[in-house]
Amino acid sequence: MNLLIDPWIPVRPQEGGAPRPIDLKTLLCDDGRWELALPRDDMELAALQMLICLVQVFWMPEDKPQWKQRLRQPLPEKDFATGIEPYLEWFQLNHPQWPFMQVRGVQTDKTTPLDKLVPIDTSTNSCFVNPPGLVENLCWGCAAIALYNRANNAPSFGGGQQGGFKFGIRSNNKMICPVTTLIQGPDLRSTIWINVLTRTFITEHAPEPLKLLNQPPTWVEPIPPRTTIPATPIGLLRGLFWQPCHVELLWSTNDRPDMCDCCGQASKLLSYGFKKAQFKYKISGLWPHPHSPRILTVNKGKSQHNFAAFKDDAPAWTQLSRFVYKRQWTKENKEGWEPALTVQQIQFVDPSKVELLIGGYRNSQASILERRHEVLTLNRGWERHTATIDSLVDHALRYRDALTSVVFLFSNGNDKKDIKGVRLVYKEQQRTKHSLTETARAQFYRRSETVILEALATIDFDHPQSTFKALDDTLGRLCRALFEDITRPYLHQPELMCTYAICKRSLERRLKENRNAQPTEATP
DSSP states (O other), X not given: OBTTTSOOEEEEETTSOOOEEEOHHHHHHSOOOEEEOOSOHHHHHHHHHHHHHHHHHHSOOSSHHHHHHHHHSOOOHHHHHHHHGGGGGGGBTTXXXXXXXXXXXXXXXXXXXXXXXXXXXXXXXXXXXXXXXXXXXXXXXXXXXXXXXXXXXXXOSSOOTTSSSOOOGGGTTSSOOBOEEEEEOSSHHHHHHHTSOOHHHHHHHSOGGGGOOOOOOTTTSOOOTTOEEESTTOOHHHHHTOOOSEEEEEEEEEEEEEEOTTTOOEEEEXXXXXXXXXXXXXXXXXXXXXXXXXXXXXXXXXXXXXEOBOOSSOOGGGGHHHHHOOBOOOSSXXXXXXXXXXXXXXXXXXXXXXXEEEEEEEEETTEEEEEEEEEEEEOTTGGGOHHHHHHHHHHHHHHXXXXXHHHHHHHHOBTTTTBOOHHHHSGGGGGSTTHHHHHHHHHHHHHHHHHHHHHHHHOOTTSTHHXXXXXXXXXXXXXXXXXXXXXXXXXXXXXXXXXXXXXXXXXXXHHHHHHHOOOOOOOO
């Protein structure tokens, strides 16, 4: 069970066909066009990240010409063999001493079911609900993906900030799940290479830790227990495959193949559970993971670096500025940011129309509230017009604010101006504070998303005026329609008719101000 030589990558031919596992050599050295084939978007993203990290470590392109050659042509088999030779033992899932992303001999008698390894969404909305017991058996390929995903993207097994189960290396000792931003290519092989950093780019633009190569991973050279580890000496391989937990998979061998509950493929060798044990340590500083945007804030004179995260239900486009351009922190800009190195590199080596792949979890400590995986397309010229992107997003958010402000007034009223709101007329709504405002915000996000994504994908960055005018028309109509939908159930109350009229007039005034507003300039 070796990730470098055995078939484990769950794919299907891009032209159509049944899914099947292939090995890394087939993916990189043949000219077949594949796409990942897993039923869960988070597992697909984790599989893609794993593949990018493997290629980044073993076959890093030297410079832009070699990077472009790898995009166009399959990797020579000789280069493949040379790249994996030093690391064959480190990426064996059942190695007697160094099993991939595991610790041999975890001290516990308790077997934990696999649905604790594959993150389960605890929300109550639509198709993202996964009941306990959904994942009882995993083939070895899906087990490896689940190990990587839990260690790098998902919350810990529990225990809180002071507990013994740590979040991944991007949490910065906080209980957050990081946003991952990658560039999507036309097929799986090209998507991998697009997101691999060249040695020249790392030398010239990446922080110092990423220039340290070939350090043993944590399952070969374990993290010292109960210590504080500086982030700076953590090198590229060790950081990309960081395992913050003590985990050991348990395996069953069947005479007849059984089905994997993730990919659906039959296998005689299945994992049915795992052992885990608490393990405490602390990282000092932020390790500069190349796949995530970083945020800089200043609190009481001290700078704080963190990775971007999904903290509410706002769609990814509301944070787009963080994902695509760098902004310095100043007294005027209370927040600075830096996009993922994968996005920074594409601006240097191949600026064109891009599809930005954004994924992650929204969590509350160890609980997952929402799975988030979105694709944002940016039209040609985006790398030269980041101020226009910033302005477009701000322009759309002003319409959101116009709607929510008048709905807030309709819901809560204004005692000073003797304006009665829904909560004063319907006393029982006192317990549901701002419920109408939250409904308005959620509906705006849901019904405007297609409009915003189309604007980003089709805007002429050299002449953006027509796109802004179209947004004004469409979002104005949307705000009026949502206001009518939200207020209509309450208009049978005579006391609210005056409030309705005031709010409607206020909405029209706000919409007119938005139409007349000039696009603002961002400050990179």
